[in-house]
Amino acid sequence: xxxxxxxxxxxxxxxxxxxxxxxxxxxxxxxxxxxxxxxxxxxxxxxxxxxxxxxxxxxxxxxxxxxxxxxxxxxxxxxxxxxxxxxxxxxxxxxxxxxxxxxxxxxxxxxxxxxxxxxxxxxxxxxxxxxxxxxxxxxxxxxxxxxxxxxxxxxxxxxxxxxxxxxxxxxxxxxxxxxxxxxxxxxxxxxxxxxxxxxxxxxxxxxxxxxxxxxxxxxxxxxxxxxxxxxxxxxxxxxxxxxxxxxxxxxxxxxxxxxxxxxxxxxxxxxxxxxxxxxxxxxxxxxxxxxxxxxxxxxxxxxxxxxxxxxxxxxxxxxxxxxxxxxxxxxxxxxxxxxxxxxxxxxxxxxxxxxxxxxxxxxxxxxxxxxxxxxxxxxxxxxxxxxxxxxxxxxxxxxxxxxxxxxxxxxxxxxxxxxxxxxxxxxxxxxxxxxxxxxxxxxxxxxxxxxxxxxxxxxxxxxxxxxxxxxxxxxxxxxxxxxxxxxxxxxxxxxxxxxxxxxxxxxxxxxxxxxxxxxxxxxxxxxxxxxxxxxxxxxxxxxxxxxxxxxxxxxxxxxxxxxxxxxxxxxxxxxxxxxxxxxxxxxxxxxxxxxxxxxxxxxxxxxxxxxxxxxxxxxxxxxxxxxxxxxxxxxxxxxxxxxxxxxxxxxxxxxxxxxxxxxxxxxxxxxxxxxxxxxxxxxxxxxxxxxxxxxxxxxxxxxxxxxxxxxxxxxxxxxxxxxxxxxxxxxxxxxxxxxxxxxxxxxxxxxxxxxxxxxxxxxxxxxxxxx
Numbered sequence: 001x002x003x004x005x006x007x008x009x010x011x012x013x014x015x016x017x018x019x020x021x022x023x024x025x026x027x028x029x030x031x032x033x034x035x036x037x038x039x040x041x042x043x044x045x046x047x048x049x050x051x052x053x054x055x056x057x058x059x060x061x062x063x064x065x066x067x068x069x070x071x072x073x074x075x076x077x078x079x080x081x082x083x084x085x086x087x088x089x090x091x092x093x094x095x096x097x098x099x100x101x102x103x104x105x106x107x108x109x110x111x112x113x114x115x116x117x118x119x120x121x122x123x124x125x126x127x128x129x130x131x132x133x134x135x136x137x138x139x140x141x142x143x144x145x146x147x148x149x150x151x152x153x154x155x156x157x158x159x160x161x162x163x164x165x166x167x168x169x170x171x172x173x174x175x176x177x178x179x180x181x182x183x184x185x186x187x188x189x190x191x192x193x194x195x196x197x198x199x200x201x202x203x204x205x206x207x208x209x210x211x212x213x214x215x216x217x218x219x220x221x222x223x224x225x226x227x228x229x230x231x232x233x234x235x236x237x238x239x240x241x242x243x244x245x246x247x248x249x250x251x252x253x254x255x256x257x258x259x260x261x262x263x264x265x266x267x268x269x270x271x272x273x274x275x276x277x278x279x280x281x282x283x284x285x286x287x288x289x290x291x292x293x294x295x296x297x298x299x300x301x302x303x304x305x306x307x308x309x310x311x312x313x314x315x316x317x318x319x320x321x322x323x324x325x326x327x328x329x330x331x332x333x334x335x336x337x338x339x340x341x342x343x344x345x346x347x348x349x350x351x352x353x354x355x356x357x358x359x360x361x362x363x364x365x366x367x368x369x370x371x372x373x374x375x376x377x378x379x380x381x382x383x384x385x386x387x388x389x390x391x392x393x394x395x396x397x398x399x400x401x402x403x404x405x406x407x408x409x410x411x412x413x414x415x416x417x418x419x420x421x422x423x424x425x426x427x428x429x430x431x432x433x434x435x436x437x438x439x440x441x442x443x444x445x446x447x448x449x450x451x452x453x454x455x456x457x458x459x460x461x462x463x464x465x466x467x468x469x470x471x472x473x474x475x476x477x478x479x480x481x482x483x484x485x486x487x488x489x490x491x492x493x494x495x496x497x498x499x500x501x502x503x504x505x506x507x508x509x510x511x512x513x514x515x516x517x518x519x520x521x522x523x524x525x526x527x528x529x530x531x532x533x534x535x536x537x538x539x540x541x542x543x544x545x546x547x548x549x550x551x552x553x554x555x556x557x558x559x560x561x562x563x564x565x566x567x568x569x570x571x572x573x574x575x576x577x578x579x580x581x582x583x584x585x586x587x588x589x590x591x592x593x594x595x596x597x598x599x600x601x602x603x604x605x606x607x608x609x610x611x612x613x614x615x616x617x618x619x620x621x622x623x624x625x626x627x628x629x630x631x632x633x634x635x636x637x638x639x640x641x642x643x644x645x646x647x648x649x650x651x652x653x654x655x656x657x658x659x660x661x662x663x664x665x666x667x668x669x670x671x672x673x674x675x676x677x678x679x680x681x682x683x684x685x686x687x688x689x690x691x692x693x694x695x696x697x698x699x700x701x702x703x704x705x706x707x708x709x710x711x712x713x714x715x716x717x718x719x720x721x722x723x724x725x726x727x728x729x730x731x732x733x734x735x736x737x738x739x740x741x742x743x744x745x746x747x748x749x750x751x752x753x754x755x756x757x758x759x760x761x762x763x764x765x766x767x768x769x770x771x
Contacts, residue, residue, distance in 0.1 A: 001691065004721050004730040006712075006756065007043065009771030012733055043735030044758070044768040046456060047472060048490030050088075052385055052482050053419015053450070054457035054762060057119070057396040058103045063110045066402050069413070070145075071420055072100035073457025074119050075133050075740050075762030080145065085413070085422060085451040091145035093737040096717075097136040098762060104165040106172045111144040114190065116162025120180050120203060121225070121254075121344055127519075127556045129461075130601070130618060130646045130665050131697075131761065133740070134160050134716075138177060140190060151190040158184065158193075164208040170215030174238055180204035183221045185237065196234060196241050202227040209257040211264050211295070220246070220296055222269070225254035225343055226284075231269060233296055246298045251275035252287055258348045259296075260355035267296040268350060268372060270360050272318055272342025273307060282307045285319045285340035289348075289360065289372045304372035313436050314375050318342035318362035320393070321377065322437045329438035339363070341394065345416075349398045353406040357427070361395035365414065367430050367446075376430030379448055380440045385418050385479040385495045391448040392418025394478055400426070413451065417478035420451035453491055456764040458482065461557045462503045462743045463759030465767075466511050469749030472767075473514070473530075474759045475501025475557070481516040483530060484765070496530045502557040507567040507583075515584065520545055521558035521574055525584050539587030540578055554599060555618065561603045565610040573600020573615050576633070577623075589633040595621045602649040606657045614660065614679060616647030622662060624679050642673040642682035649700040655708045661685075663713070665697040672698055672713065672726055685726030693720060693729050702744045702756070704770075712756065714741030719758060739763035746770075 003012040058072035067084040070091075078092030078100055092100065095115065102116035118135025137154030141147060154162075154177075161180040168174025175186040176196070183197040183205050196219075199205060203225030211218040219237035223230055231247035234240075247255070253272035260266035273287035286307045294300030307315045316324050320339040327336045341362045351357035356371040365379035383390035397415035404411060410426040428445035436443065463474020473483035473496070481501035484493040499518035507513035512529045515536065520543040524533040545552035554574035563569040568583040577591040577600060594600060598617030606612035613628035615637075623637035631637070645666040653659035660675040662682065670684035671693055686693045696716040704710035712732070713720040719732035719741055740761040748754050754770045 001720075002730045003733050004723075005043075005733040006721065006770050007733075007768050011730065043733060044766040046490065046736065047765040047767055048456060048484050049458050049482050049493035049764055050454040050456050050490040051450070051452050052458050052476070052479050052493055052495065053392065053452040053455055054459045054479065055394075055396070055417045055477060056415035056419055056457065057101055059397050059399045059413050059415045059420065060103055060105055061399060061402050063105060063107045063402070070103060070105070070113075071415065071455070072103055072115070073098075073459075073762050074101060075099050075459060076457030077737060077739075077762070078103065078115060078145065079455060079457070081451075085420065087453050088455040090456075090737075092148060094141075094146075094148040095139050096150065096738055097139075098737060098739055099133040099135050101135070102162055102165040104167050104175070106167055108172050111142060112172075113141050113145065114165055114167075114175065115139045115148070116165045116177060118159075118161035118163075120161030120163050120206070122203065123344060126343060128552065129556050130648070131740070134667070135162055136160070138162055138165070138190060153186075153191060153193050157181075161204065163204070163206045166208045166210045166219065168217050168238060169210060169212060170217065170238065174217060176208055176210075176217075176219055176237065178205035178208045178221055178223075182223070183208070183219075183232075187238070196237060197221060197223070197232060197243055199223050201229075203254065206254060207256050209259050209267070211259060212261065213264055218295075220257055220259075220267070222255040222257050224252075225272075226274060227253075228274070229253055229255045229271065231255060231257065233298075244298055246296055247290060247301050249287070253284060254343055254346050256346045256348045258350050258358070260350040261352045263355040265293060265295045266350070266355040267292040268348050268358055269301070270317065270346060270348040272340075272346060277307045278315075281319075281324070281338040281340075282315070283340060284342045285338065285362075286315055286317045286342065289317070289358075291372050305375070311374065312434070313377075313432060317360045317366050317375060318346060320363040322364075322380065325434075325437045328434050345394045345396060347395055347397060349400075351406065351426075352400050352404045359398055361398070361414075363393050363395070365391065365395055365398075374432070376432035377436050377440060377444055378430045378446045379414065379421075379423075380437065380444065381418075382441045384498075385482075389447070389449060391421045392416045392478075394418075414448075418452070419455055419457065421448045422451050423448050456490070457762055458764045459761045460742055460759035460765065461501065461761065463757065463765055464504050464506060464745050465747055465755070465757050466506055467508045467747065467750060468511075469747060469753065469755050469767075471511075472757060472765055473504055473506075473516075474743070474765065475504055475516060477761070480518075496526070497524050497533055500556070503560050505560065505562040505570065507562070509567055513567070513583070515560070515562075515570070517558065517560065519556050520552050521554040521560075521572060523560065523572065523584060536584035537587070538585065539580070539589075540572070541574070541576070541589075555601060559600060559603050561605060563605050563610050564607050565605075569610070571603050571605065571613060571615075573603055575599060577603075577613075577615055577631075577637075579628070579631070590628065590631040590635065591623070591625075592634065592636045594623065595619070595639050601647050604650045604652055604660075606652055607654045608657050612657070614650050614652075616650045616662060618646045620644045620647055620664070622647065622650060622679060638679075640679055640682065643669055645669060648698065651701050651703060653703045653708050654705045659708065661701045661703065661711070663698040663701050665699060667695055667697065671696070671715075672701065674726060687722070687726060687728045691728035699740070699742050700744050702746050705746070706754070712744050712746070714744045714758065716740050719744070734758065734766060734768075736760060736763040736766055
């Protein structure tokens, strides 16, 4: 597609390279290191946050330059630090897909790296977000990350979800990939691939482990999640497809693997449970930690700890231990809860110098110093997201310094939902016993420091600017509701509320009044600019959810919007539509149940007539009412359905509110629909041919209030713009690459500037002044 710069109001030459920008030390930097604004004539301005972080499943040290680090945000691409984690910059914007889930570096030629894309752990299904972070194969760089190309052999459905990568021990031309369809092998640096193992088990193959000694590549693969998992051993993966089943226990779910670097015959496996287990508390919690002292062969594995262990703490490796031990820390009886996360957070590693010292993590990091028999907490979040001295929850990765010796060098770096943190005393005392979670800030002597500086990988679900255009906030995945401003800069954001943030709203007449939410419509309100929040859910139906699946009566991220005609009137959607007329003091049900058992996924209010409201559902229905202000629980709204699928947003054309737009977040069908008769009928407006949209999810749409023919889309691959009401589309030149863009907001600020804000799911927040 052609490219367009809204900053300068014109199309860009086809020969011009795509701009990439990021924040560094409060300055906006261009790809070649020049400082804004003179070098950034066509790109958007990054706003951050650089200090909050986001879901990170990859951390690597450069094999020979140990102050150079690589990390990958799950939907933010690859980042590097040249100063031992002091600051970060993106290096993977040449990737056409930023959902990086695996990274392998050739130890013989470190400028050669392979990036696997697609996060294949079903978060979009289990949490009901409707946001699959699908990949598009494996990418390679041969110049240290300056440029990337997709391996054309991986442009198939077999490589949409690349969960792990390994490079051969004896020959770095040999590559192995664990994907949703099995284990694949290449003998020619990725030019061609053949299957080592094909599987139809849910999740496919999720983890690989390579013994570091055999020249013919002894490879282990763990396959299966939510269904029966199996660990396979390929004795000579470089030459044959013969695999032995070495570990398969009843009810074994997702299983991660680790080989002891100092004694490769020692292996560990951390397995989630597909069965509720004791007390009904352990489904997707711990099944067992297994150890092999015989090189991982069949018959050599033994359970070191299981969910029947008499020590409760030992059973909580894949559970939120703080919630599960609330009563032990003084909470009233009945307050213990067991949020299990083994399907999502599941990682195990071995101390590089001690095969009996093992790290395992789900929500918190645990460490065992006796080969997996007893465990203590080594990292638990004690501050807000972004705190400089606290390790965030929900763990995904750990790496040890290449010069780690367990004495003078005890450096390890972890990756989690809050980005990156480092310890310099990895062998310090951990918290154990029945009150381990009660005083972790003092009982855990392993100390952590945040490495989130200019690490702009925050995953927003929604966001808005304040009326002045210099302040902005939004709900983020597991990073609450971050709020930032121009004066504080990229590394000066702070967080509000808690949990997973969602939709937000600000009173334009009194910006001290703001709203946010945590998962499943837990709305909160502040009247002092976010210093204090109070619950604002009176009148809403109680949340009906197990906490594990998408069967709630609200979406995980429930939409709510403020009426532009009256900031005291808001609308919220779930199984029903709800309305408040008194600034969320009380909500009133304003509809019958959504059709087809759907849940509200988007809401829009006619800017000229507040009695006219439309809402979208995750089943593809659009409901509308021209008497919305008087609607009750008995009111059935009008229904149309452009097509089946997950509707992500609806919007009015403010110049002619008979014109409506709707967007869909699915693959395989049209993504943008337009109605010119207030929603009675709909037609696709994806464009066609070389000027049409690619087949990607679309998350939101904005109609320019001064020019109805100009449309902006937030998509899985960044921002697209149309100048002709959707007849044709161009790629907007943003500077943040093909990042998932969840929400766009267009305002005219107090000085009269028209400004468009983007809240991305993986690259933070951005802004451009429109021409």
